[in-house]
Amino acid sequence: MPETVAIIDYGSGNLRSAEKAFARAASDAALPVEVVVTSDPGVVGRADRIVLPGVGAFGDCAQGLRALDGMVDALEHAVLRQAKPFFGICVGMHLMAKQGFEHGVHEGLGWIDGAVKALTPSDPDLKIPHMGWNTIELTARGSAHPVSHVVAADDHAYFVHSYQMELADEAALLGFANYGGHVTAIVGRDNMVGTQFHPEKSQAVGLKLITAFLEWRP
Amino acid sequence: MLKSRIIPCLDVKDGRVVKGVNFVDLIDAGDPVEQARVYDAAGADELTFLDITASSDKRDILLDVVQRTAEQCFMPLTVGGGVRGADDVRKLLLAGADKVSLMTAAVKNPPVISELAEKFGSQCIVVAVDAKQVSPGKWEVFTHGGRTATGIDAVAYSQQAASLGAGEILLTSMDRDGTREGFDITLTRAIADSISVPVIASGGVGTLEHLTEGVTQGHASAVLAASIFHFGDYTIAEAKAHMRRAGVAVRETV
Numbered sequence: 001m002p003e004t005v006a007i008i009d010y011g012s013g014n015l016r017s018a019e020k021a022f023a024r025a026a027s028d029a030a031l032p033v034e035v036v037v038t039s040d041p042g043v044v045g046r047a048d049r050i051v052l053p054g055v056g057a058f059g060d061c062a063q064g065l066r067a068l069d070g071m072v073d074a075l076e077h078a079v080l081r082q083a084k085p086f087f088g089i090c091v092g093m094h095l096m097a098k099q100g101f102e103h104g105v106h107e108g109l110g111w112i113d114g115a116v117k118a119l120t121p122s123d124p125d126l127k128i129p130h131m132g133w134n135t136i137e138l139t140a141r142g143s144a145h146p147v148s149h150v151v152a153a154d155d156h157a158y159f160v161h162s163y164q165m166e167l168a169d170e171a172a173l174l175g176f177a178n179y180g181g182h183v184t185a186i187v188g189r190d191n192m193v194g195t196q197f198h199p200e201k202s203q204a205v206g207l208k209l210i211t212a213f214l215e216w217r218p
Numbered sequence: 219m220l221k222s223r224i225i226p227c228l229d230v231k232d233g234r235v236v237k238g239v240n241f242v243d244l245i246d247a248g249d250p251v252e253q254a255r256v257y258d259a260a261g262a263d264e265l266t267f268l269d270i271t272a273s274s275d276k277r278d279i280l281l282d283v284v285q286r287t288a289e290q291c292f293m294p295l296t297v298g299g300g301v302r303g304a305d306d307v308r309k310l311l312l313a314g315a316d317k318v319s320l321m322t323a324a325v326k327n328p329p330v331i332s333e334l335a336e337k338f339g340s341q342c343i344v345v346a347v348d349a350k351q352v353s354p355g356k357w358e359v360f361t362h363g364g365r366t367a368t369g370i371d372a373v374a375y376s377q378q379a380a381s382l383g384a385g386e387i388l389l390t391s392m393d394r395d396g397t398r399e400g401f402d403i404t405l406t407r408a409i410a411d412s413i414s415v416p417v418i419a420s421g422g423v424g425t426l427e428h429l430t431e432g433v434t435q436g437h438a439s440a441v442l443a444a445s446i447f448h449f450g451d452y453t454i455a456e457a458k459a460h461m462r463r464a465g466v467a468v469r470e471t472v
Contacts, residue, residue, distance in 0.1 A: 016314045020289045056339040126220075127416045127439055129341055129385055133263055133469040134220045156221065156469045158294060160341040160385075179220055201294050201316065203258065203471070 002032035005214070006047035008092075009039045010054075010064040010071070018053045018089065021200035025210035033214055041074035049214070050075065050084060053200075054091030058100030058116055058163065061091045062108060072109070079192060080111070086192040087213050093187065093194030094165055102163050112187055112194070113169035119162055121180020129162045134177040134197075136185045142174030147193050147212045148186045151175060155205040157185070157197035164196060191218040221469040222433045223263035223440035224457055225296075225418060226447045228253055231270045233279035251286045257447075258291040260454040261471035265291065266319070266388075266442060269299030281313045288314020298346055298388070307334055311342065319344035319388055322361045325368055328378055335383025344418075345384040347376055349405055350392040357405050364392035373408050380413040387413065388442065391421040398424025398445070406436030418442050426452055426460035433466050 005026075007018055015037050026033035036043060044050060052075075054061045066072055079086045088096050097108040100116040108116070119128055133156040142148040151157075159177065165184045167173055174193070175186035187194045193213065199206035229236040234248045250267060257265055265287075269280045277300060284297055297310050298319030307318045318338075324331050324345050335343045348364060349357040349372035357372035376387050389409055391402035401419045410417040416439035419432035423443040432441040446452050458468040 016285070016312070017288050017292065017316070021292050024292070055341060057336075128414055129416070130220065131341070131386065131416050132220050132223050132439065156471075159220075160294075162340065177220075198294075200292055203292050206292055 002034045003048040003214075004046065005033055005035045005049045005051060006044045007035065007037045007051045007053060008044060008065075008071070008075075009037050010061070010068055015053060018051065018200045021206060022051065022210055022214070025207045026214055028207065029211045029214065031211075031214050039068050039071070041068065041070035044071065044074045045078055047078070048084060049087070050078060051087045051089065052092035052095060053089045054095065056091060058091060058094055058102040058108070059104055059106040062095060062100065062106045065095065075109070083191040083218065085213065085216050085218055088192070088194035089200070090161065090196060090198055093196060094163065096187065096192065096194050097165050100163070111192060112165070112167070112172050112189060114165045114167040114172070114184075114187075116163050117166050119164050119179070119183065123180040126180045129160055130179045130183060131160045133157065134159050134179065136175045136177055136197075138175045138186075139173050141171065142186060145174050145188060145193075146216050146218070147209065148174040148188065150208050150212045151186070151205065157195070157199070157202040157205055159183075159185075159197045161196060219467055221263070221467050222438075222461065224429065224454060224461075224468070225264045225266055225440055225442045226257050226262050226454070227266040227268055227420070227442050227444045229270050229444070230267050230280060230283060232276050233283050236270065250283045251290065254287045254291045254295075257454065258293055261458065261469070262293065262454050263440070263469060264294040264296060266296040266298065269297065271300070281309055284310060284313040284315050296344055298344070303330060304334060304337055307338055307342075311338065317342045317344050317386070319346045321346040321348070324379065325359055325361055325370065325375070328382060331379055331382040331384055335385070340383045340385035343384055344386045344388050345376075345379040346388040346390065347372055347379070347409070348390045348392050351402070351405070355404070355408070357408075360392050364395070372405070373412055376409045377413055380415045384415060386416045386418060388418045388420060389438075394422025395420075397422050400424065400428040401432045401436055401438075401441075403431060403436045406432060406438055410437035410439075416440065426457050429457055430461050430464040430466055433461070434464065
């Protein structure tokens with residue numbers, strides 16, 4: 001039986017590249033995986049792994065997710081109670097936080113103790129958005145984590161964001177980028193991980209991270 | 219640290235590449251998807267398609283091209299040319315584009331920038347500025363490939379676009395475009411230093427030194443070039459090696 005990976009479609013941006021990247025990573029690693037893009041909480045409930053992508057603003061995305069009847073309940077049941085592996089990408093990762101301060105204050109899923117706030121690089125000459133390829137430094141936890149450990153010191157990932165997750169729970173930090181200070185790049189606890197960068201746009205580095213997620217048995 | 223980006227640009231007409239790399243191992247050198255794969259493998263940091271299809275009934279061909287590219291290339295893809303409003307942006311993003319670049323529509327009606335940035339996020343709205351020098355230290359926005367003057371100051375317009383929510387400015391010097399004499403450094407710097415969003419320098423690249431200058435002297439966050447890569451003069455790897463030797467931080471993949 002192939003595993004099912006559900007990529008949640010809640011009206012936020014392009015899911016095709018995420019879908020194709022997960023499918024490619026699975027086929028390159030010969031993992032029997034079926035990738036489905038879905039807005040059906042039932043499908044999410046039956047899936048083996050769950051991916052929450054997202055582009056745009058925190059508030060719009062949170063609203064979009066909640067607009068899908070039963071989706072937040074299905075997610076909480078699958079991720080918090082059944083401990084299914086979960087991967088949040090960019091704003092999908094932001095939504096794991098308690099709150100987002102992007103155009104107002106918005107409630108997140110509250111899975112990770114942190115808040116999403118505007119990037120404020122120490123060097124005022126640095127451009128916002130933080131856009132492009134940056135390296136990632138893993139924390140001690142990140143180096144030992146079954147998913148994030150595959151990121152090497154000179155690997156680059158593709159970032160594009162103006163807000164970042166500021167963690168109250170430092171233990172959830174697996175990796176960070178440097179951009180006028182530390183920028184939260186990879187977070188995780190228990191059966192969930194999230195990346196600020198876009199693995200589906202990060203060429204080989206992204207694919208190997210996705211593969212590690214697909215092989216992860218938390 | 220964040221790296222300076224090199225972005226090859228492909229002109230696409232009726233779903234075919236107008237000028238492209240002519241490598242022997244390409245099955246179909248006119249297929250934008252094949253070209254995209256070459257650049258993906260070569261370590262390009264992003265890719266831009268500029269659609270120059272004239273007739274509107276053939277514009278949907280581009281969506282198929284974007285879709286097939288996104289299925290095979292896991293790198294950021296920007297698509298521009300003839301984008302008018304939310305409908306066009308949505309179609310392109312759903313087909314697999316990561317960013318969409320606006321040109322004439324934004325010049326004619328700047329509020330469309332904030333409308334689209336609010337709807338889709340600033341990260342995917344690139345505003346293309348085609349600028350031509352009109353007097354020393356003064357540049358004007360042009361449309362229609364540099365043929366139509368608008369009377370709009372290019373620096374002020376770039377600032378306006380950024381404040382309306384553009385995530386990036388794609389700045390092309392119409393004086394330098396196609397000349398291979400290098401970027402208009404004064405123009406690039408004037409705009410890059412006056413806005414907080416990244417600037418992609420474009421127009422005039424003929425040597426690797428030009429790419430470096432765009433970053434070191436023009437203060438661009440990314441450099442875009444077409445012919446020096448398409449005609450096989452230089453590879454992406456050579457460009458990155460050159461930039462690195464000149465002290466510009468780049469992502470080297472090969």
